[in-house]
Amino acid sequence: MSQEVVTDVVCPFCGSLCDDGEIVVEDGKIIETRNLCTIGTTKFLSSQNGHRITKPMIREKGELKETTFEKAIKKAAEILIKAERPLLYGWASTECDAQRVGIELAEELNAVIDDTASVCHGPSTIAKQEVGLPACTLGQVKNRADVIVYWGSNPAHAHPRHMARYTTFIRGFFREQGKQDRTLIVIDPRNTDTAKLADHFLQLKPGYDYELFDALRAAVKGQPIRGEEVGGVPVSKIQEVADIMKKAGFGVIFFGLGLTMSRGKHRNVENAIKLTIDLNKYAKFVIMAMRGHYNVAGFSLVAGWQTGYPFGIDFQRGYPYYNPGETTSNDILQREEADAVLVIASDPVSHFPASSISYMAKLPVIAIEPHVTPTTEIASVVLPPTIAGVEDEGTAYRMDHVPIRLRKVIDPPPGCLPDRKILEAILEEVRKLKSKA
Ligand code: SF4
Secondary structure: OOEEEEEEEOOOOEOOOOOOEEEEEEOOEEEEEEOOOHHHHHHHHHOOOOOEOOOOEEEEOOEEEEOOHHHHHHHHHHHHHHOOOEEEEEOOOOOHHHHHHHHHHHHHHOOEEEEHHHHOOHHHHHHHHHHOOOOOOHHHHHHHOOEEEEEOOOHHHHOOOHHHHOOOOOOOOOOOOHHHHOEEEEEOOOOOOOHHHOOEEEOOOOOOHHHHHHHHHHHHOOOOOOOOEEOOEEHHHHHHHHHHHHOOOOEEEEEOHHHHOOOOHHHHHHHHHHHHHHHOOOOOEEEEEOOOEOOHHHHHHHHHHHHOOOOOEEOOOOOOEEOOOOOOHHHHHHOOOOOEEEEEOOOHHHHOOHHHHHHHOOOOEEEEOOEOOHHHHHOOEEEOEOOEOOOEOEEEEOOOOOEEEEOOOOOOOOOOEOHHHHHHHHHHHHHHHHHHO
16 A cells, blocks of 8 residues: 655635645546645545546437547537537636637637636626726735735635635734734625635625725715715715725725626726725725636637637637627527537536526536536537546646646546646547548
8 A cells, every 4th residue: 555645736626726726546547635625625525426427428329438549539629610600608717728729729720719717707807998997916915915815705715715825814014913913804795715714895786896996986086976865875885995905005896706796897897906906005905806717817818828818619600709798608509609629627517507508508518527517418429537636737827827737646547638738639530520621
């Protein structure tokens, strides 16, 4: 029996990309994780559970049947090449080289390529394009921040180690007392577990984020606010919190999907950034999106370098074109334009609106996915990859856009290849078929 402890392991689950994991491996199997939260632990242990797909499959007469890698690749390439408007979706939970090959494949197919930001922080990207982003790294937050705001985000559940590693509880170079040196402000319609830890909790009415940003901006500038409350928050509380923010040595606003996916969407984020810009007349203040999937930030960077656009990129014209609301996945599915879908590192059937899924279920779907999911249940072709950060190396970008190298901890099941290798094989087959046409 051989046992080893792999140290400095990066957790490939959420955008926090904690890099202090220790994984105990016995006879090639993960038996224990240390330092990780429950979600991160589950990601490592799920690599060897019974829901793992280890063989390529093609649907025949309504049932998925095991096949060879070569046949599954050929079938996937045939589907994509036959399609007039293929959609390549997902990309958030894989490493940057796979994303790079995916963009090459999209260009070769004149396809639309879109990632999960389309249904999460896409509005944040649009807002950034409008007004810029006063940003920093999580290391700066850890060492300097004395005012921390979580707005429309519940890290206690969604990013369980965020507060302990980077923001609220950790001791920093200039914040030696940890929590005692920091003020935690939470703004959310729900009294979340994060809100319960806050020094100041502003429980606004759902959908009133934009108005509350306006009120805070007015209070920061010393302008009067009419009425007794804004969005359910008393004006006296708004003024108190604005005062705390103005006096910060280093303040940071972290915002989540409560802001990007509620009424106002990118206008909410734009107003949040403008509040941050206003605050910089009085204090050092920055703002950061709480990215969910571990490399969703990576996709927007890789796509940005290669096409000039961060998500929802349409190659149908022979060059990259970007217009969120037109070239984004749900819009394309709901207009019933797509005629084939490749899904990678994502499970849209669990997350998209019913109207998108019912249309998608009529199309040939190729799923590159290590586990049985609702998406693999409707797929015509399933290709099982290795899991980056567990069975394969790669680069991912943390929510503050710091690149981090993922470690390989164990060997993958025999026959499973990295996402990038599967995509390269599809690309090669597509080019071969195109040259014969
Ligand atoms: S907080 Fe996120 S990155 Fe850190 S261990 Fe938990 S799931 Fe993994």
